[in-house]
Amino acid sequence: LPVRLLHARGAGLGLALLLIGCAGPSSPHGYGPWEGERAASHIPAPDLSVTDVLGPVSGQGMEEMRRLDHQRDTVAIRLRRAFILVETGRHTLARTELNRLLFSQTPPSVPVEAFARYIRARSYAATGEADRAQADLERATALATASDLRTLIAAERPAAAPAPTPPVAAAPRVDLAFLPRSGWGARAPVDSRMVPMGRVFRLTVHHSGLLAGRGASDESAAAISSIQKTHMGGNGWGDIGYHYLIDPDGRVWQGRPVQWQGAHAGDPERNRGNIGICLLGNFVRGRDGQEPPPAQLRALQQLVVGFCRQYGIPAAGIYTHREMRVTTCPGEHLQLAVERLRRSLDGLAQASGG
Ligand SMILES: [Zn+2]
Numbered sequence: 281l282p283v284r285l286l287h288a289r290g291a292g293l294g295l296a297l298l299l300i301g302c303a304g305p306s307s308p309h310g311y312g313p314w315e316g317e318r319a320a321s322h323i324p325a326p327d328l329s330v331t332d333v334l335g336p337v338s339g340q341g342m343e344e345m346r347r348l349d350h351q352r353d354t355v356a357i358r359l360r361r362a363f364i365l366v367e368t369g370r371h372t373l374a375r376t377e378l379n380r381l382l383f384s385q386t387p388p389s390v391p392v393e394a395f396a397r398y399i400r401a402r403s404y405a406a407t408g409e410a411d412r413a414q415a416d417l418e419r420a421t422a423l424a425t426a427s428d429l430r431t432l433i434a435a436e437r438p439a440a441a442p443a444p445t446p447p448v449a450a451a452p453r454v455d456l457a458f459l460p461r462s463g464w465g466a467r468a469p470v471d472s473r474m475v476p477m478g479r480v481f482r483l484t485v486h487h488s489g490l491l492a493g494r495g496a497s498d499e500s501a502a503a504i505s506s507i508q509k510t511h512m513g514g515n516g517w518g519d520i521g522y523h524y525l526i527d528p529d530g531r532v533w534q535g536r537p538v539q540w541q542g543a544h545a546g547d548p549e550r551n552r553g554n555i556g557i558c559l560l561g562n563f564v565r566g567r568d569g570q571e572p573p574p575a576q577l578r579a580l581q582q583l584v585v586g587f588c589r590q591y592g593i594p595a596a597g598i599y600t601h602r603e604m605r606v607t608t609c610p611g612e613h614l615q616l617a618v619e620r621l622r623r624s625l626d627g628l629a630q631a632s633g634g
Contacts, residue, residue: 325351325354325356325357326348326354327356328354328359328391328392328395329356332356332360333356333360334398334399337368341365341367344364348360355388355392358381359392359395361377362374362377362381362396362399362400363399366399366402366403369406371403371406371407374400374403375400375403378399378400381396382400383619387615387616387619390423390602390603391423393419393423393603394420394423397416397417397419397420397423398416398417398420400416401413401417401420411594415594416596419596422482422550422599422603422604423603423604457532458524458532458534459532459533461534461535463501463533464504464508465501465505466508466520467508467509467512469518469519469536469540470512470519471518471540472518473516473517473518473519474517474518474540474541475541477541477553478541478552478553479553480554480555480591480593481553481593482554482593482597482599483554483555483556483587483593483597483598483599484545484555484557484600484603485580485584485610485618486544486557486601486609486610487558487560487561487562487611487614488503488525488558488560488562489562489609490503490560490562491561491568491570492561493528494529495527495528495530495560495573495575496529497527497529499527500528500533500560501533503527503560504520504525504533504560507520507521507522507525507558508520508535515543517543518543519536519540521536521542521544521556522542522544522556522557522558523535523536523538523542524555524556524557524558524583525557525558526558526576526579526580526583528560528561528572528575528576529573529575529576530573530575530576530578530579531579532579532583535556535558536556538555542555542556544601545599545601545604546601550604555587559572559576559610559614561576561614563610563611563613564608564611564612564613565613569612569613570613572614572617577617580617581621584598584621585625588625595622595623595625595626596626598621598622598625600614600615602615
């Protein structure tokens with residue numbers, strides 16, 4: 281079944297709310313530099329807003345496209361161009377433009393990705409690729425900080441069972457092994473403070489935000505134990521918030537058992553069906569940060585590939601914390617690594633016809 285999508289007008293309100301909810305739609309507004317024809321220049325350049333990006337397209341959009349060509353290249357213009365291409369049936373061009381926005385060296389901001397995912401979902405729906413449309417809508421939903429947008433998009437999904445999403449089928453088989461909770465001296469959880477996990481359909485990658493040493497086993501155990509103390513004592517949670525923790529040496533430690541919903545993504549709605557994976561270390565750029573060591577990244581990849589297979593999670597179901605809410609977690613270094621991983625898994629799923 282093709283996914284029914286919102287009309288641009290209907291999406292308007294929700295996306296507007298999304299933008300209000302974000303850190304700030306601070307795209308510089310106003311008139312582009314006078315680079316193009318004078319006749320075109322008195323029309324303001326599109327802003328990163330629902331009205332400008334998803335507004336109605338007149339005719340084949342040729343007139344507007346010509347005008348955009350003469351304005352300064354901004355993300356709002358690129359999104360608008362992609363939207364016109366989708367609305368006028370030029371899907372290949374539209375997706376090239378959108379993929380460039382989504383997978384560039386510099387990751388898109390949260391509002392830009394939400395727009396891009398939403399527009400790409402319309403394109404997939406128009407060409408009958410319901411699974412991919414669904415995956416993009418799910419992602420747009422997760423990026424939406426305003427609950428109104430999530431509700432709005434949810435209302436557009438098929439009422440019956442969700443369309444199957446392409447699992448990462450072609451990925452190599454891995455055997456997952458975890459160090460037990462006893463290995464880091466876990467305190468007993470308080471079950472009454474937790475809720476059961478339900479169906480797993482996504483996962484989120486974090487960093488601990490604390491510089492990690494060389495990865496000696498006892499150091500890692502102490503670090504994990506101290507995270508649990510903060511989560512249970514300071515935050516009053518039922519257990520450590522993450523389900524798995526990976527140390528610099530690539531050991532994977534069992535955190536909160538997956539039968540319980542985690543406490544890591546921001547709120548109960550974001551934690552729903554969401555496995556939390558924390559890499560010990562601080563992966564921000566600059567003096568205060570560090571690079572994730574290769575052994576740690578290899579372990580992350582194995583873990584993610586394993587969970588994608590086990591739970592049928594599509595590549596679009598792999599998130600980083602900052603894609604869930606406004607935060608620096610998991611730091612730029614790890615953010616880029618996860619984006620690379622997601623691209624490679626997306627490639628595998630598409631190559632296998634998923
Ligand atoms: Zn985090």
